[in-house]
Amino acid sequence: MTHRAVRPERRWYRLAIAVAVLVVLGVIAAVGVRWLSRNSDAFPMSTPWGPDCAVWTGEEQVRLDRDQARRATTAAAVAVQGDGAPLGAPDTSDIPDAVMTLLEEGPEEDAGPSLTCRSTKNPGLEVQEDLEPSGLTARAQRLKDGLDEHFSDLSLGGYHPGGYDTGHGEDSAHYEGRAIDIFYRPVNEENRREGWVMAHWLIAHAPDYEIDVIIFDDRIWSTYYPSLGWRDYEAADPDNEILRHLDHVHVDVQRGLEASAEG
Structure with missing residues:
Protein backbone atom coordinates (compact mmCIF):
# COMPACT_ATOMS: atom_id res chain seq x y z
CA MET A 1 0.00 0.00 0.00
CA THR A 2 1.36 3.36 -0.97
CA HIS A 3 0.85 6.71 0.78
CA ARG A 4 0.58 9.96 -1.06
CA ALA A 5 2.85 12.66 0.24
CA VAL A 6 1.23 15.86 1.42
CA ARG A 7 2.33 18.76 -0.69
CA PRO A 8 4.22 21.51 1.14
CA GLU A 9 1.69 24.11 0.02
CA ARG A 10 -1.13 22.08 1.61
CA ARG A 11 0.77 21.92 4.87
CA TRP A 12 1.15 25.69 4.85
CA TYR A 13 -2.52 26.05 3.96
CA ARG A 14 -3.58 23.91 6.89
CA LEU A 15 -1.22 25.77 9.23
CA ALA A 16 -2.62 29.10 8.03
CA ILE A 17 -6.17 27.89 8.70
CA ALA A 18 -5.21 26.76 12.21
CA VAL A 19 -3.52 30.08 12.97
CA ALA A 20 -6.53 31.99 11.63
CA VAL A 21 -8.88 29.99 13.86
CA LEU A 22 -6.70 30.71 16.91
CA VAL A 23 -6.61 34.41 16.07
CA VAL A 24 -10.40 34.53 15.72
CA LEU A 25 -10.87 32.72 19.03
CA GLY A 26 -8.40 35.10 20.66
CA VAL A 27 -10.28 38.12 19.36
CA ILE A 28 -13.59 36.70 20.58
CA ALA A 29 -12.09 36.06 24.02
CA ALA A 30 -10.58 39.55 24.18
CA VAL A 31 -13.86 41.17 23.18
CA GLY A 32 -15.72 39.07 25.75
CA VAL A 33 -13.35 40.05 28.55
CA ARG A 34 -13.52 43.70 27.51
CA TRP A 35 -17.33 43.57 27.50
CA LEU A 36 -17.36 41.95 30.93
CA SER A 37 -14.99 44.57 32.29
CA ARG A 38 -17.47 47.28 31.29
CA ASN A 39 -20.54 45.47 32.57
CA SER A 40 -21.04 46.18 36.27
CA ASP A 41 -23.55 43.35 36.60
CA ALA A 42 -20.94 40.81 35.57
CA PHE A 43 -18.26 41.88 38.00
CA PRO A 44 -16.20 41.24 39.99
CA MET A 45 -14.39 38.65 37.90
CA SER A 46 -10.76 37.50 37.79
CA THR A 47 -9.39 36.24 34.48
CA PRO A 48 -7.13 33.15 34.41
CA TRP A 49 -4.14 35.38 33.65
CA GLY A 50 -2.60 38.40 35.31
CA PRO A 51 -2.87 39.32 39.01
CA ASP A 52 -4.95 37.00 41.16
CA CYS A 53 -7.56 39.51 42.28
CA ALA A 54 -9.86 42.12 40.79
CA VAL A 55 -11.99 44.96 42.16
CA TRP A 56 -14.83 46.50 40.18
CA THR A 57 -15.21 50.15 41.17
CA GLY A 58 -18.27 50.70 39.00
CA GLU A 59 -16.21 52.45 36.34
CA GLU A 60 -13.16 50.27 35.88
CA GLN A 61 -11.56 47.04 36.90
CA VAL A 62 -8.56 47.37 39.21
CA ARG A 63 -6.28 44.36 39.39
CA LEU A 64 -4.52 43.54 42.66
CA ASP A 65 -1.88 40.95 43.37
CA ARG A 66 -2.51 38.57 46.23
CA ASP A 67 -0.50 40.55 48.77
CA GLN A 68 -2.35 43.75 47.91
CA ALA A 69 -5.70 41.98 48.25
CA ARG A 70 -4.71 40.58 51.65
CA ARG A 71 -3.64 44.00 52.92
CA ALA A 72 -6.61 45.83 51.41
CA THR A 73 -9.22 43.49 52.90
CA THR A 74 -7.45 43.42 56.27
CA ALA A 75 -7.33 47.22 56.36
CA ALA A 76 -11.03 47.34 55.46
CA ALA A 77 -11.81 44.91 58.29
CA VAL A 78 -9.84 47.05 60.74
CA ALA A 79 -11.66 50.19 59.61
CA VAL A 80 -15.08 48.57 60.01
CA GLN A 81 -14.24 47.22 63.49
CA GLY A 82 -12.86 50.54 64.70
CA ASP A 83 -11.26 50.55 68.15
CA GLY A 84 -12.30 46.95 68.69
CA ALA A 85 -10.03 45.59 65.96
CA PRO A 86 -7.48 43.11 67.40
CA LEU A 87 -4.75 44.19 64.97
CA GLY A 88 -3.64 47.43 63.36
CA ALA A 89 -4.19 48.22 59.71
CA PRO A 90 -1.43 47.29 57.24
CA ASP A 91 0.03 49.82 54.80
CA THR A 92 -2.19 50.30 51.75
CA SER A 93 -0.48 53.34 50.20
CA ASP A 94 0.05 51.40 46.96
CA ILE A 95 -3.67 50.65 46.58
CA PRO A 96 -6.01 53.21 44.95
CA ASP A 97 -8.16 55.19 47.36
CA ALA A 98 -11.26 54.28 45.34
CA VAL A 99 -10.60 50.60 46.00
CA MET A 100 -10.13 51.08 49.73
CA THR A 101 -13.26 53.21 50.04
CA LEU A 102 -15.24 50.60 48.15
CA LEU A 103 -14.01 47.73 50.32
CA GLU A 104 -14.72 49.64 53.52
CA GLU A 105 -18.05 51.25 52.63
CA GLY A 106 -19.36 49.15 49.76
CA PRO A 107 -20.96 50.35 46.51
CA GLU A 108 -23.41 53.24 46.81
CA GLU A 109 -26.46 51.17 45.91
CA ASP A 110 -25.37 47.71 47.05
CA ALA A 111 -23.26 46.07 49.75
CA GLY A 112 -21.25 43.79 47.49
CA PRO A 113 -19.52 41.87 46.17
CA SER A 114 -16.78 44.20 44.98
CA LEU A 115 -13.69 41.99 45.01
CA THR A 116 -12.91 38.51 43.81
CA CYS A 117 -9.78 36.41 43.58
CA ARG A 118 -9.00 33.16 41.86
CA SER A 119 -7.67 30.29 43.91
CA THR A 120 -7.46 26.62 43.00
CA LYS A 121 -7.41 23.39 44.96
CA ASN A 122 -4.16 22.24 46.51
CA PRO A 123 -3.58 18.73 45.10
CA GLY A 124 -1.07 17.92 47.83
CA LEU A 125 -3.51 18.07 50.75
CA GLU A 126 -4.31 14.94 52.71
CA VAL A 127 -7.82 14.13 53.88
CA GLN A 128 -8.31 15.09 57.53
CA GLU A 129 -10.89 12.99 59.35
CA ASP A 130 -9.80 13.42 62.97
CA LEU A 131 -11.48 16.33 64.72
CA GLU A 132 -10.01 18.84 67.12
CA PRO A 133 -11.76 19.35 70.49
CA SER A 134 -13.79 22.11 68.82
CA GLY A 135 -15.29 19.62 66.37
CA LEU A 136 -13.30 21.06 63.46
CA THR A 137 -10.60 19.42 61.40
CA ALA A 138 -7.09 20.79 61.96
CA ARG A 139 -7.36 22.72 58.71
CA ALA A 140 -10.67 24.32 59.66
CA GLN A 141 -9.37 25.02 63.17
CA ARG A 142 -6.48 26.94 61.66
CA LEU A 143 -9.01 29.04 59.74
CA LYS A 144 -10.95 29.69 62.94
CA ASP A 145 -7.74 30.75 64.66
CA GLY A 146 -7.06 33.16 61.80
CA LEU A 147 -10.55 34.63 62.10
CA ASP A 148 -10.13 35.10 65.85
CA GLU A 149 -6.78 36.78 65.26
CA HIS A 150 -8.15 39.37 62.81
CA PHE A 151 -11.74 39.91 64.00
CA SER A 152 -13.30 40.62 67.36
CA ASP A 153 -16.68 39.62 68.79
CA LEU A 154 -17.46 37.13 66.05
CA SER A 155 -20.59 35.02 66.23
CA LEU A 156 -19.45 31.63 64.96
CA GLY A 157 -21.32 28.38 64.48
CA GLY A 158 -21.71 25.36 62.27
CA TYR A 159 -19.50 23.14 64.43
CA HIS A 160 -19.43 21.71 67.94
CA PRO A 161 -17.41 19.13 69.92
CA GLY A 162 -17.88 15.69 68.42
CA GLY A 163 -19.17 17.06 65.13
CA TYR A 164 -22.60 17.28 63.50
CA ASP A 165 -24.52 14.45 61.85
CA THR A 166 -27.83 16.28 61.23
CA GLY A 167 -29.16 19.78 60.69
CA HIS A 168 -27.38 20.68 57.44
CA GLY A 169 -27.83 19.94 53.78
CA GLU A 170 -26.90 16.62 52.25
CA ASP A 171 -23.11 16.15 51.85
CA SER A 172 -22.49 19.38 53.77
CA ALA A 173 -18.91 20.11 54.80
CA HIS A 174 -20.30 20.78 58.29
CA TYR A 175 -20.66 17.02 58.82
CA GLU A 176 -16.93 16.58 58.27
CA GLY A 177 -15.91 19.45 60.52
CA ARG A 178 -14.64 21.45 57.55
CA ALA A 179 -17.07 24.37 57.68
CA ILE A 220 -21.13 31.63 45.98
CA TRP A 221 -17.42 31.42 45.21
CA SER A 222 -15.44 28.21 45.02
CA THR A 223 -12.21 26.66 43.80
CA TYR A 224 -14.30 24.71 41.28
CA TYR A 225 -14.77 27.81 39.11
CA PRO A 226 -12.18 30.26 40.48
CA SER A 227 -12.13 32.66 37.52
CA LEU A 228 -15.91 33.09 37.46
CA GLY A 229 -15.82 34.94 40.75
CA TRP A 230 -19.06 35.29 42.71
CA ARG A 231 -21.86 33.33 41.05
CA ASP A 232 -25.55 33.31 41.85
CA TYR A 233 -26.41 30.85 44.59
CA GLU A 234 -29.78 29.10 44.35
CA ALA A 235 -31.09 27.99 47.73
CA ALA A 236 -33.42 25.02 48.06
CA ASP A 237 -36.00 27.37 49.62
CA PRO A 238 -35.85 30.94 48.22
CA ASP A 239 -37.94 32.19 51.16
CA ASN A 240 -35.53 30.90 53.79
CA GLU A 241 -32.96 33.49 54.93
CA ILE A 242 -30.72 30.83 56.43
CA LEU A 243 -30.63 28.61 53.34
CA ARG A 244 -29.94 31.68 51.21
CA HIS A 245 -27.06 32.52 53.55
CA LEU A 246 -28.38 36.03 54.15
CA ASP A 247 -27.67 35.94 57.87
CA HIS A 248 -24.27 34.26 57.79
CA VAL A 249 -21.13 33.76 55.75
CA HIS A 250 -20.48 30.07 55.15
CA VAL A 251 -16.86 29.08 54.56
CA ASP A 252 -15.36 25.63 54.25
CA VAL A 253 -11.84 24.39 53.76
CA GLN A 254 -10.62 21.84 51.25
CA ARG A 255 -11.12 18.22 52.20
CA GLY A 256 -8.00 16.85 50.64
CA LEU A 257 -7.43 14.21 47.98
CA GLU A 258 -11.13 13.47 47.45
CA ALA A 259 -13.42 16.02 45.81
CA SER A 260 -15.77 17.91 48.12
CA ALA A 261 -19.25 19.29 47.40
CA GLU A 262 -20.21 22.95 47.36
CA GLY A 263 -22.30 24.25 50.23
Whole structure:
Protein backbone atom coordinates (compact mmCIF):
# COMPACT_ATOMS: atom_id res chain seq x y z
CA MET A 1 0.00 0.00 0.00
CA THR A 2 1.36 3.36 -0.97
CA HIS A 3 0.85 6.71 0.78
CA ARG A 4 0.58 9.96 -1.06
CA ALA A 5 2.85 12.66 0.24
CA VAL A 6 1.23 15.86 1.42
CA ARG A 7 2.33 18.76 -0.69
CA PRO A 8 4.22 21.51 1.14
CA GLU A 9 1.69 24.11 0.02
CA ARG A 10 -1.13 22.08 1.61
CA ARG A 11 0.77 21.92 4.87
CA TRP A 12 1.15 25.69 4.85
CA TYR A 13 -2.52 26.05 3.96
CA ARG A 14 -3.58 23.91 6.89
CA LEU A 15 -1.22 25.77 9.23
CA ALA A 16 -2.62 29.10 8.03
CA ILE A 17 -6.17 27.89 8.70
CA ALA A 18 -5.21 26.76 12.21
CA VAL A 19 -3.52 30.08 12.97
CA ALA A 20 -6.53 31.99 11.63
CA VAL A 21 -8.88 29.99 13.86
CA LEU A 22 -6.70 30.71 16.91
CA VAL A 23 -6.61 34.41 16.07
CA VAL A 24 -10.40 34.53 15.72
CA LEU A 25 -10.87 32.72 19.03
CA GLY A 26 -8.40 35.10 20.66
CA VAL A 27 -10.28 38.12 19.36
CA ILE A 28 -13.59 36.70 20.58
CA ALA A 29 -12.09 36.06 24.02
CA ALA A 30 -10.58 39.55 24.18
CA VAL A 31 -13.86 41.17 23.18
CA GLY A 32 -15.72 39.07 25.75
CA VAL A 33 -13.35 40.05 28.55
CA ARG A 34 -13.52 43.70 27.51
CA TRP A 35 -17.33 43.57 27.50
CA LEU A 36 -17.36 41.95 30.93
CA SER A 37 -14.99 44.57 32.29
CA ARG A 38 -17.47 47.28 31.29
CA ASN A 39 -20.54 45.47 32.57
CA SER A 40 -21.04 46.18 36.27
CA ASP A 41 -23.55 43.35 36.60
CA ALA A 42 -20.94 40.81 35.57
CA PHE A 43 -18.26 41.88 38.00
CA PRO A 44 -16.20 41.24 39.99
CA MET A 45 -14.39 38.65 37.90
CA SER A 46 -10.76 37.50 37.79
CA THR A 47 -9.39 36.24 34.48
CA PRO A 48 -7.13 33.15 34.41
CA TRP A 49 -4.14 35.38 33.65
CA GLY A 50 -2.60 38.40 35.31
CA PRO A 51 -2.87 39.32 39.01
CA ASP A 52 -4.95 37.00 41.16
CA CYS A 53 -7.56 39.51 42.28
CA ALA A 54 -9.86 42.12 40.79
CA VAL A 55 -11.99 44.96 42.16
CA TRP A 56 -14.83 46.50 40.18
CA THR A 57 -15.21 50.15 41.17
CA GLY A 58 -18.27 50.70 39.00
CA GLU A 59 -16.21 52.45 36.34
CA GLU A 60 -13.16 50.27 35.88
CA GLN A 61 -11.56 47.04 36.90
CA VAL A 62 -8.56 47.37 39.21
CA ARG A 63 -6.28 44.36 39.39
CA LEU A 64 -4.52 43.54 42.66
CA ASP A 65 -1.88 40.95 43.37
CA ARG A 66 -2.51 38.57 46.23
CA ASP A 67 -0.50 40.55 48.77
CA GLN A 68 -2.35 43.75 47.91
CA ALA A 69 -5.70 41.98 48.25
CA ARG A 70 -4.71 40.58 51.65
CA ARG A 71 -3.64 44.00 52.92
CA ALA A 72 -6.61 45.83 51.41
CA THR A 73 -9.22 43.49 52.90
CA THR A 74 -7.45 43.42 56.27
CA ALA A 75 -7.33 47.22 56.36
CA ALA A 76 -11.03 47.34 55.46
CA ALA A 77 -11.81 44.91 58.29
CA VAL A 78 -9.84 47.05 60.74
CA ALA A 79 -11.66 50.19 59.61
CA VAL A 80 -15.08 48.57 60.01
CA GLN A 81 -14.24 47.22 63.49
CA GLY A 82 -12.86 50.54 64.70
CA ASP A 83 -11.26 50.55 68.15
CA GLY A 84 -12.30 46.95 68.69
CA ALA A 85 -10.03 45.59 65.96
CA PRO A 86 -7.48 43.11 67.40
CA LEU A 87 -4.75 44.19 64.97
CA GLY A 88 -3.64 47.43 63.36
CA ALA A 89 -4.19 48.22 59.71
CA PRO A 90 -1.43 47.29 57.24
CA ASP A 91 0.03 49.82 54.80
CA THR A 92 -2.19 50.30 51.75
CA SER A 93 -0.48 53.34 50.20
CA ASP A 94 0.05 51.40 46.96
CA ILE A 95 -3.67 50.65 46.58
CA PRO A 96 -6.01 53.21 44.95
CA ASP A 97 -8.16 55.19 47.36
CA ALA A 98 -11.26 54.28 45.34
CA VAL A 99 -10.60 50.60 46.00
CA MET A 100 -10.13 51.08 49.73
CA THR A 101 -13.26 53.21 50.04
CA LEU A 102 -15.24 50.60 48.15
CA LEU A 103 -14.01 47.73 50.32
CA GLU A 104 -14.72 49.64 53.52
CA GLU A 105 -18.05 51.25 52.63
CA GLY A 106 -19.36 49.15 49.76
CA PRO A 107 -20.96 50.35 46.51
CA GLU A 108 -23.41 53.24 46.81
CA GLU A 109 -26.46 51.17 45.91
CA ASP A 110 -25.37 47.71 47.05
CA ALA A 111 -23.26 46.07 49.75
CA GLY A 112 -21.25 43.79 47.49
CA PRO A 113 -19.52 41.87 46.17
CA SER A 114 -16.78 44.20 44.98
CA LEU A 115 -13.69 41.99 45.01
CA THR A 116 -12.91 38.51 43.81
CA CYS A 117 -9.78 36.41 43.58
CA ARG A 118 -9.00 33.16 41.86
CA SER A 119 -7.67 30.29 43.91
CA THR A 120 -7.46 26.62 43.00
CA LYS A 121 -7.41 23.39 44.96
CA ASN A 122 -4.16 22.24 46.51
CA PRO A 123 -3.58 18.73 45.10
CA GLY A 124 -1.07 17.92 47.83
CA LEU A 125 -3.51 18.07 50.75
CA GLU A 126 -4.31 14.94 52.71
CA VAL A 127 -7.82 14.13 53.88
CA GLN A 128 -8.31 15.09 57.53
CA GLU A 129 -10.89 12.99 59.35
CA ASP A 130 -9.80 13.42 62.97
CA LEU A 131 -11.48 16.33 64.72
CA GLU A 132 -10.01 18.84 67.12
CA PRO A 133 -11.76 19.35 70.49
CA SER A 134 -13.79 22.11 68.82
CA GLY A 135 -15.29 19.62 66.37
CA LEU A 136 -13.30 21.06 63.46
CA THR A 137 -10.60 19.42 61.40
CA ALA A 138 -7.09 20.79 61.96
CA ARG A 139 -7.36 22.72 58.71
CA ALA A 140 -10.67 24.32 59.66
CA GLN A 141 -9.37 25.02 63.17
CA ARG A 142 -6.48 26.94 61.66
CA LEU A 143 -9.01 29.04 59.74
CA LYS A 144 -10.95 29.69 62.94
CA ASP A 145 -7.74 30.75 64.66
CA GLY A 146 -7.06 33.16 61.80
CA LEU A 147 -10.55 34.63 62.10
CA ASP A 148 -10.13 35.10 65.85
CA GLU A 149 -6.78 36.78 65.26
CA HIS A 150 -8.15 39.37 62.81
CA PHE A 151 -11.74 39.91 64.00
CA SER A 152 -13.30 40.62 67.36
CA ASP A 153 -16.68 39.62 68.79
CA LEU A 154 -17.46 37.13 66.05
CA SER A 155 -20.59 35.02 66.23
CA LEU A 156 -19.45 31.63 64.96
CA GLY A 157 -21.32 28.38 64.48
CA GLY A 158 -21.71 25.36 62.27
CA TYR A 159 -19.50 23.14 64.43
CA HIS A 160 -19.43 21.71 67.94
CA PRO A 161 -17.41 19.13 69.92
CA GLY A 162 -17.88 15.69 68.42
CA GLY A 163 -19.17 17.06 65.13
CA TYR A 164 -22.60 17.28 63.50
CA ASP A 165 -24.52 14.45 61.85
CA THR A 166 -27.83 16.28 61.23
CA GLY A 167 -29.16 19.78 60.69
CA HIS A 168 -27.38 20.68 57.44
CA GLY A 169 -27.83 19.94 53.78
CA GLU A 170 -26.90 16.62 52.25
CA ASP A 171 -23.11 16.15 51.85
CA SER A 172 -22.49 19.38 53.77
CA ALA A 173 -18.91 20.11 54.80
CA HIS A 174 -20.30 20.78 58.29
CA TYR A 175 -20.66 17.02 58.82
CA GLU A 176 -16.93 16.58 58.27
CA GLY A 177 -15.91 19.45 60.52
CA ARG A 178 -14.64 21.45 57.55
CA ALA A 179 -17.07 24.37 57.68
CA ILE A 180 -17.67 27.47 59.78
CA ASP A 181 -20.64 29.85 59.75
CA ILE A 182 -20.04 33.50 60.64
CA PHE A 183 -23.33 35.10 61.64
CA TYR A 184 -24.49 38.65 60.95
CA ARG A 185 -27.92 38.96 62.49
CA PRO A 186 -30.49 40.40 62.06
CA VAL A 187 -30.57 40.61 58.28
CA ASN A 188 -30.18 44.32 57.51
CA GLU A 189 -27.96 46.54 55.39
CA GLU A 190 -25.43 47.23 58.14
CA ASN A 191 -24.89 43.55 58.85
CA ARG A 192 -24.91 42.78 55.14
CA ARG A 193 -22.11 45.30 54.69
CA GLU A 194 -20.06 43.69 57.48
CA GLY A 195 -20.74 40.28 55.98
CA TRP A 196 -19.23 41.35 52.68
CA VAL A 197 -16.18 42.74 54.46
CA MET A 198 -15.71 39.27 55.91
CA ALA A 199 -16.40 37.51 52.60
CA HIS A 200 -13.84 39.72 50.85
CA TRP A 201 -11.26 39.01 53.55
CA LEU A 202 -11.86 35.27 53.17
CA ILE A 203 -11.52 35.27 49.40
CA ALA A 204 -8.31 37.31 49.56
CA HIS A 205 -6.85 34.85 52.08
CA ALA A 206 -8.22 31.69 50.46
CA PRO A 207 -4.83 30.10 49.62
CA ASP A 208 -3.50 30.80 53.13
CA TYR A 209 -6.21 28.71 54.76
CA GLU A 210 -6.93 26.25 51.92
CA ILE A 211 -10.46 27.67 51.60
CA ASP A 212 -12.70 25.77 49.22
CA VAL A 213 -16.14 27.44 49.23
CA ILE A 214 -17.60 30.75 50.42
CA ILE A 215 -21.35 31.44 50.37
CA PHE A 216 -23.09 34.66 51.38
CA ASP A 217 -26.00 36.85 50.36
CA ASP A 218 -27.23 34.67 47.46
CA ARG A 219 -23.68 34.42 46.05
CA ILE A 220 -21.13 31.63 45.98
CA TRP A 221 -17.42 31.42 45.21
CA SER A 222 -15.44 28.21 45.02
CA THR A 223 -12.21 26.66 43.80
CA TYR A 224 -14.30 24.71 41.28
CA TYR A 225 -14.77 27.81 39.11
CA PRO A 226 -12.18 30.26 40.48
CA SER A 227 -12.13 32.66 37.52
CA LEU A 228 -15.91 33.09 37.46
CA GLY A 229 -15.82 34.94 40.75
CA TRP A 230 -19.06 35.29 42.71
CA ARG A 231 -21.86 33.33 41.05
CA ASP A 232 -25.55 33.31 41.85
CA TYR A 233 -26.41 30.85 44.59
CA GLU A 234 -29.78 29.10 44.35
CA ALA A 235 -31.09 27.99 47.73
CA ALA A 236 -33.42 25.02 48.06
CA ASP A 237 -36.00 27.37 49.62
CA PRO A 238 -35.85 30.94 48.22
CA ASP A 239 -37.94 32.19 51.16
CA ASN A 240 -35.53 30.90 53.79
CA GLU A 241 -32.96 33.49 54.93
CA ILE A 242 -30.72 30.83 56.43
CA LEU A 243 -30.63 28.61 53.34
CA ARG A 244 -29.94 31.68 51.21
CA HIS A 245 -27.06 32.52 53.55
CA LEU A 246 -28.38 36.03 54.15
CA ASP A 247 -27.67 35.94 57.87
CA HIS A 248 -24.27 34.26 57.79
CA VAL A 249 -21.13 33.76 55.75
CA HIS A 250 -20.48 30.07 55.15
CA VAL A 251 -16.86 29.08 54.56
CA ASP A 252 -15.36 25.63 54.25
CA VAL A 253 -11.84 24.39 53.76
CA GLN A 254 -10.62 21.84 51.25
CA ARG A 255 -11.12 18.22 52.20
CA GLY A 256 -8.00 16.85 50.64
CA LEU A 257 -7.43 14.21 47.98
CA GLU A 258 -11.13 13.47 47.45
CA ALA A 259 -13.42 16.02 45.81
CA SER A 260 -15.77 17.91 48.12
CA ALA A 261 -19.25 19.29 47.40
CA GLU A 262 -20.21 22.95 47.36
CA GLY A 263 -22.30 24.25 50.23
